[in-house]
Amino acid sequence: xxxxxxxxxxxxxxxxxxxxxxxxxxxxxxxxxxxxxxxxxxxxxxxxxxxxxxxxxxxxxxxxxxxxxxxxxxxxxxxxxxxxxxxxxxxxxxxxxxxxxxxxxxxxxxxxxxxxxxxxxxxxxxxxxxxxxxxxxxxxxxxxxxxxxxxxxxxxxxxxxxxxxxxxxxxxxxx
Amino acid sequence: xxxxxxxxxxxxxxxxxxxxxxxxxxxxxxxxxxxxxxxxxxxxxxxxxxxxxxxxxxxxxxxxxxxxxxxxxxxxxxxxxxxxxxxxxxxxxxxxxxxxxxxxxxxxxxxxxxxxxxxxxxxxxxxxxxxxxxxxxxxxxxxxxxxxxxxxxxxxxxxxxxxxxxxxxxxxxxxxxxxxxxxxxxxxxxxxxxxxxxxxxxxxxxxxxxxxxxxxxxxxxxxxxxxxxxxxxxxxxxxxxxxxxxxxxxxxxxxxxxxxxxxxxxxxxxxxxxxxxxxxxxxxxxxxxxxxxxxxxxxxxxxxxxxxxxxxxxxxxxxxxxxxxxxxxxxxxxxxxxxxxxxxxxxxxxxxxxxxxxxxxxxxxxxxxxxxxxxxxxxxxxxxxxxxxxxxxxxxxxxxxxxxxxxxxxxxxxxxxxxxxxxxxxxxxxxxxxxxxxxxxxxxxxxxxxxxxxxxxxxxxxxxxxxxxxxxxxxxxxxxxxxxxxxxxxxxxxxxxxxxxxxxxxxxxxxxxxxxxxxxxxxxxxxxxxxxxxxxxxxxxxxxxxxxxxxxxxxxxxxxxxxxxxxxxxxxxxxxxxxxxxxxxxxxxxxxxxxxxxxxxxxxxxxxxxxxxxxxxxxxxxxxxxxxxxxxxxxxxxxxxxxxxxxxxxxxxxxxxxxx
Numbered sequence: 001x002x003x004x005x006x007x008x009x010x011x012x013x014x015x016x017x018x019x020x021x022x023x024x025x026x027x028x029x030x031x032x033x034x035x036x037x038x039x040x041x042x043x044x045x046x047x048x049x050x051x052x053x054x055x056x057x058x059x060x061x062x063x064x065x066x067x068x069x070x071x072x073x074x075x076x077x078x079x080x081x082x083x084x085x086x087x088x089x090x091x092x093x094x095x096x097x098x099x100x101x102x103x104x105x106x107x108x109x110x111x112x113x114x115x116x117x118x119x120x121x122x123x124x125x126x127x128x129x130x131x132x133x134x135x136x137x138x139x140x141x142x143x144x145x146x147x148x149x150x151x152x153x154x155x156x157x158x159x160x161x162x163x164x165x166x167x168x169x170x171x172x173x174x175x
Numbered sequence: 176x177x178x179x180x181x182x183x184x185x186x187x188x189x190x191x192x193x194x195x196x197x198x199x200x201x202x203x204x205x206x207x208x209x210x211x212x213x214x215x216x217x218x219x220x221x222x223x224x225x226x227x228x229x230x231x232x233x234x235x236x237x238x239x240x241x242x243x244x245x246x247x248x249x250x251x252x253x254x255x256x257x258x259x260x261x262x263x264x265x266x267x268x269x270x271x272x273x274x275x276x277x278x279x280x281x282x283x284x285x286x287x288x289x290x291x292x293x294x295x296x297x298x299x300x301x302x303x304x305x306x307x308x309x310x311x312x313x314x315x316x317x318x319x320x321x322x323x324x325x326x327x328x329x330x331x332x333x334x335x336x337x338x339x340x341x342x343x344x345x346x347x348x349x350x351x352x353x354x355x356x357x358x359x360x361x362x363x364x365x366x367x368x369x370x371x372x373x374x375x376x377x378x379x380x381x382x383x384x385x386x387x388x389x390x391x392x393x394x395x396x397x398x399x400x401x402x403x404x405x406x407x408x409x410x411x412x413x414x415x416x417x418x419x420x421x422x423x424x425x426x427x428x429x430x431x432x433x434x435x436x437x438x439x440x441x442x443x444x445x446x447x448x449x450x451x452x453x454x455x456x457x458x459x460x461x462x463x464x465x466x467x468x469x470x471x472x473x474x475x476x477x478x479x480x481x482x483x484x485x486x487x488x489x490x491x492x493x494x495x496x497x498x499x500x501x502x503x504x505x506x507x508x509x510x511x512x513x514x515x516x517x518x519x520x521x522x523x524x525x526x527x528x529x530x531x532x533x534x535x536x537x538x539x540x541x542x543x544x545x546x547x548x549x550x551x552x553x554x555x556x557x558x559x560x561x562x563x564x565x566x567x568x569x570x571x572x573x574x575x576x577x578x579x580x581x582x583x584x585x586x587x588x589x590x591x592x593x594x595x596x597x598x599x600x601x602x603x604x605x606x607x608x609x610x611x612x613x614x615x616x617x618x619x620x621x622x623x624x625x626x627x628x629x630x631x632x633x634x635x636x637x638x639x640x641x642x643x644x645x646x647x648x649x650x651x652x653x654x655x656x657x658x659x660x661x662x663x664x665x666x667x668x669x670x671x672x673x674x675x676x677x678x679x680x681x682x683x684x685x686x687x688x689x690x691x692x693x694x695x696x697x698x699x700x701x702x703x704x705x706x707x708x709x710x711x712x713x714x715x716x717x718x719x720x721x722x723x724x725x726x727x728x729x730x731x732x733x734x735x736x737x738x739x740x741x742x743x744x745x746x747x748x749x750x751x752x753x754x755x756x757x758x759x760x761x762x763x764x765x766x767x768x769x770x771x772x773x774x775x776x777x778x779x780x781x782x783x784x785x786x787x788x789x790x791x792x793x794x795x796x797x798x799x800x801x802x803x804x805x806x807x808x809x810x811x812x813x814x815x816x817x818x819x820x821x822x823x824x825x826x827x828x829x830x831x832x833x834x835x
Contacts, residue, residue: 001764003771003779012778064320068422068456143318149377149424 020092024118027051032122045128052132056139059087063140064147073104073173080144080152081106081171084137088113088167100170110167113160126161133159137169151175177207178407180355181290183245185210189527194493196500197508198525203483204409204444206355208292208507211500212246212521214239215447215487215509216296216358218264219251219551220544221560224307226254226262226269228278233285234563235551238518240289244525247507248291250282252298252360253349255341260312261366263300265548270297270345276352283353294356295349296413297342297400301366302327302375303453306548312338313369314376314383314392320423320454323546335382335392338366343399350404357404359396359412361434364452367393371434372418374425386430390437397441409444411485416448416472419455432479445483447509448476460488460512461744462537462623467495474504487511491535493524515541516556530636534629539740540822546740554822555630557589557829569833572598576662578835579604581651581798584612586813586824587667588634588643593832595641602661603643606650610635613669613814614821616691620712621719622748627821653801663808663835666799667828670792670814675704676765684765687713687790698785699723702770705790706733706758708820711745713788718752725782726756727772729791733758736820762787792818810835 034047063083069076081097088095088110095110119129134156141152151174158168185191191198197211221232232251240248253270254262262269269275279295286293303324305311311327312334319326330338346357361367369375370392376383382391393412401410414434418425426434435446450472451459458464466489473486487509490496496508513520516535523531533556540554553559561567576599580587583605595601609615611631618627638645649655656664672686685695687709699722703714706728718724726733726749733749733756734742749756757772764771769781795815802809810831813824 001771003781005780008778008780061318061322064318069424070422146316147318147320147423 017092020090021114021118023091024114025121028118028122028124031124045125045131048124048128048132049135052135053139056136057143059136060140060143063144067144067148069148077104077106077152077171077173081108084108084140084154084169084171085110087136091115095167097171100172102172104173106171108167108169108171110160113167116161119161129161130156130159133167134169177202177205179207179209180292181209181245183209183290185244185525188525190493190525190529193527194497194524196497197493197521201483201506203356203411205407206292206409208247209245210243211496211507212243213294213485213507213509214243214246214248214514215485215511216249216252216294216298216360217511217515217541218267218545219560220264220266220548221550222266222268224265226267226271226275228268228275228281231550231560231563232268233281235560236282237285237289238562239514240286240291240293242514242517242519242522243289243291244522245290246292246521247294247356248286248289249294249296249356249358250279250286252296252365253279253345254304255297255299255345256338259305259308260310261299261301261304262306262308263298263304263365264545265306266550267298267300267306270348271341273348276348279349279352279354287353292356293354294358295346295352295354296358296360297345297349297396298360299338299341299366301364301369303364304366313366314378314389317375317377329378332380332382339392339395339399342396343403346400346410347403350408355408357400357408357410358447359393359400359410361393362413362415362449364454367396367412368415368418368452371414372420372425373430374418374420374423386426386433387437390434393434394437394441397438397443401442410442411445411447412438412443413447413449414438415450415452416476417450419451419457419459422456423454425452428475432475435476435480439480439482443482445485445507446476446480447485448473449486450488458744460537461539461741462626463744463748464489464537464623466491467499470495470499470504473499477504477506483507485509489537491537493521493529512537512541515551515553515559518559518562531633531640533633534626536626536630536821537623538738538822540738543738543740555825557826567833569593569597572835575599576835577659578602578663578665579651579656579659579661580665580667581605582612582667582669582813582815583610583645583647584667584669584813584824585614585630585634585821586815586828587612587665588631588638589825589828590665590667590810590812590832590835591643591828592634592637592641593829594835595638595643597832597835599835601638601641601643602646602659603638604646604649604651604655606648608648610645610647612667613688616688617709617712617821619691620716622715622744624712630821630825651798656798656801656805656807660805661807663810664798664802665831665835666795666802666809666811666815667813667824668795668797668815670818671795671797672789673791673793675762675787675789681765683785684787684789687788690788691716695788696786697722697788700784701725701786701788702727702762702782702784703788703790704728704762705792706730706756707736707790708734709792710790711737711749713790714754715745715748715752717788718754724752724754725784726754727760727762727770727782728756728758729761731759757782794818808835
């Protein structure tokens, strides 16, 4: 039976997108559970930030075997930026890393992000979405910094949930 | 005058004439070592989980002690802290209390029983420790690169001093147990190496900073251990000559050599020269590294220090170390995996029985097992770690049988010589005119697979010496079985290859062995069907000829049957050679110039190809019913039973050879 490429790709794409949208929804379902279990004294934002820290810590571990200082600082930074952008892509976003204005600076730009849409469905404040994203990336860097004995920072300059049209994060080395 | 523990005279042995430099004495500290051979300390996971020595470990060590023919024989490194942070292996021997001395004495006695020099090693596993507890310790809190290892935390200054004392106390127990040499392990990611390395030591107290500061704990340990050992017990240390950690800002080679000089200054009587860490991204001991590749590091070490230098690392045969000793590049040949594969290897060399050596094939199964909390085993030595077990020891048969073995591959030949040694009359048949079976062709795969033939060569020698009769070029048929009517038939015929594409006569479908042997013509665009080791081997073989190769296989990941300690190499080679692998997939259709691949979840896509190379294998049922119908005792072994690997073939053959 000949392969119908259009049919195969459509089927594959649909299933991929379903799986991607489940990533955000699963997180917000667990957020609701955690809020209920934690009780009224704990702020939902604190729970979300704690979750971002734990996830970031674990994701950071995956970065360590893949980064290589031998390739030079510029390549190292760009590879790290691409890996961070890759997290968004896996989740169904559109993101890329580019050189920044200053040497050793990388800009990570995300123009399509699935998180705000999912957050709306679950009644999550938009500012929480932005802060959670920022915390996730910052925590990823913690282990990378200790492991390579460097001091990298990441700063969120723009965020879609803040109505700024895109995410823009600056990855840079603090002297 | 240097102390002599046991008198050895090698002058009448052929091996001492062939390799005169390996069988001449050397002074190490105040101890005279009669030869240049050392069984290097190797974890075996044979002891109990509380660190007490078992019968299995004593027997394991005794056989290695016999092998070194008077040389150095080191037991595995012991951990020294009650908390178990330094314990890196579930069966690692403990030495943090006097209660361990009795068991350790059994090992020392077993080694002395073979007139060998007993070595004791102190090994806090540091960064790769804490196997039974939640977290480990180290000079600084540096995250783990490999998830297999536990998180580790910075030791306080007082804890570092306590650790130094633990080494000294353990050394004292080793001396009390009767050991003759004490060695400190400072390699591959263990605690001392963590202190030495700029990658893992970021301390600002006296145990960190520049290379001298990072060496401070090592210096205190050497000096403390020397003090309890006295003048007659040499104290050595194993140190990395290169960490191969440049990608994470580890020590430079110059800094590593500085650690050697500092160790010598501190009083070390010898240095065992190693390289690489478990976290290094460069291969060091896998089969793709040529033999003798690292000898230049021993030479460099000798240029930097005056004390004896020892080295293992891809030195499997005596010729290279013998020459290195003669050339002044090495003092003592350390042997590790080669004596796991054949504990009597140096003894056989000495006695002129080199052809009886079962050579290590550098598969690293032994190491892979240790990291997965399993007892030591060897890919090609079925008796390894079963030295104490009567059930693994060949015994003379009570009923002599005539045995027909069909297939002169590794399964058949292993079975043949074991059965023949036990007193059976053994005939081995093979339809082709030479021995080796599948390995004959499999050993043509690139990246060191030619070393697999050493197993076949060993088995052939053993068969010949045991009186096995070969009938090569003779195919076993129903008529032959009826004519011979043996008491037992062992089918070791190797696997069969499934027919794909609906016909056996297709020119564009060939099997892996025909490709490797050059019998089959292969196009420029090839699909290899099967993503286990045979598929990967032939894919690389073809890719290196410039062909475009795609692997399609049913296993979830390519090479799942390869030891993890080696598999990563193959994954890199596939990438380097541009081989694409579609895993968790099957070939649904075979069309003209393409195949249709179907994924496990039903997606279909075409892949262009001129030739399909089948490396998937199936059990071989031929002759089984014929033998059963004659009422003859039947055994099926190796790939004929279930297609697996060389190791399974050898182990199957050995076990059935013992049972018949």
